[in-house]
Amino acid sequence: MAAAVVEPSLASIDSLRRADDVGPPLPPRFLRHADPQTVAAVRAVQQAAGRLTEDARLPGDSLEGHGVIAAASRLGRPAAGRALDGFASSGGIAVPTTIVPQCSLHAVAGAVSVAFGMHGPNIGIGGGPGAVAEGLIAAASFACDPRPTGGVAGWWLVFTGWECEPPLDVAGTAAADPLVRAVALCVVPALAEEGDFFGSVAITPSGGETPRADAAGDPLAALAAAVRDRRPWSLPLPGGGTATIIPSAAPRRAREAA
């Protein structure tokens, strides 16, 4: 499966902003003002995309035809804290122009799209504690139903959040050094026609009881572990039913098809 998990500590985020990682290059200083979740997400997509290109698993090396669905949880807290503190002490002039584009829910999806030149849709999802489940529902809605895939050659499903929500001081600095977690995986509908998936997401309806939103513990941590182990993973959905991610590592026919 074309996937990657990036889990930097908050203290190491600044070095990750500058790191020249494996995979497609980024525009200069692209991550300078980005939220830690966006930094981790972009690096995760970069790693996974690097593997895609190396393995020649795509029909062409370009990500131009790809779209991105990015489910984030409480994105932008550090910058929002600093901006609010600045606003309270100095008024509107202290509010940075980056607060809207970098701290809104679509920031991760927008950044991935811009960073890698993806012209498919870019969509932010969630924002709160149910972000992973919401992201899977969105993926099933837009990316994995065979009908609405349209001209999108591949979808990047990106999930981000904190390992543990850090308390911040008024400067937006975290007291501890928690992990920022990003999981990126690619679904390629075009290859599905050939019988190969990089990964698939399915929603299975259930008539049973509606599971609690926290029934799976920390779903992002569980998803990250499953992606690392390349094994299927399921999550009960708050609205009923189950979402399942099924990885696949079978590139041969896809490579031939490409």
Add this chain to the structure above:
Amino acid sequence: MSDRQPSGCGDAAITGIGMATPLGHDFETVADALLAGRSGVCEIDPCGATREPRQFAAPVKALPDLPLDPPPCDRLELLCTTTAMRALADAGLTPGDGCRVGIVLGQGAEQLKGWEADFLAGGRTVFEGPHGPTIVQRIASRLGLTGPAVSVAAACASSGYAIAMARAWIATGLVDAVLAGGCDVISPLGLAAFYNLRALSRRGDDPERASRPFDRDRDGFVMGEGGAVFVLESPERAQARAATPRGLVSGVGTSSDASHMVAPCEDPTQAARAIRLAMADAGITPEEIDYINAHAAGTPVGDAAEAAAIRLALGEAADSVPVSSTKGLSGHLVSGASAFEVVACLTAFARDAIPATANLEHPDDRCRLDHVAVQARPARVRTAVSNSFGFGGANLAVVLRAA
């Protein structure tokens, strides 16, 4: 990239509307205001957000007064909840009893707005927590919805993406009906951020004339507030329960500029592609479009880029397809803009008239289109396209049809 799209999603019927907007809170009032050219823009208290001596915007006035228990956490939740409840009432729909209803709302910056509202009220949630469930999750719980509850964000196209997702849910049978749309609120932090970006109009001496989409003298957008939530269901289900649709969502097209996180893309290729994809999805030609509700917010670069995109997508037909931007009256509702502008299209269906672009006195040469300027134009409108473009290069076009 291919422009092959047809999603096979088919039509989704709009059988209920709930609104809270600068122009009113029910369909007839808003339609009257749109066609009469009544502006929702007025002077507001800037709360220290900008350095302007007079700050203006298009707020929701006289907030809807519905008894809510528990009370909403903030103004955004109030607007979203009341519009959702009104949409259900308008549709005559009761969740439960075998009716699986989901909810998907465009929420571009819910957390940011929530932290800000709490902070300005003396709270410290942004620093310390707790961080509770999202607004859609709270609405789902409050209304007893049994379908999925999802927040979707694509900046100024957010509520349009919510409508697109809702249509997919209906097509795949995930739900029987969906509450879809979105709202936004004016806040000091948001006002300051857009002001500092130089995205806002500074025509403080004449607020009602400040929002001037496509006009050569435009100088930025005017912040608006509110939005709309719709009940969407399949036409068959609507017919079976004798509901009267106000319109149909027949096609959706999406793309990304992949150009810049903030600046509008001057290359119209991807925006035009979204419009073409929406037409292909609905199975229509440019000649079949009776009206385009433009995103045009009144920014110098964005409006010109959209005009170019419309021309690129429609070709010669662009000379004769009427275009207007209702942001001249409503301001820019940001996350709620797409949903509100669907209401403008439904107005054209219901009233046989196209709302005008207010304050379009001197059309910019770079925005050459068949503008409906200043005064509403009588016309039989059966098919309309609504465009939405946002930060992060998010492009969306929706094709609507009269029922």
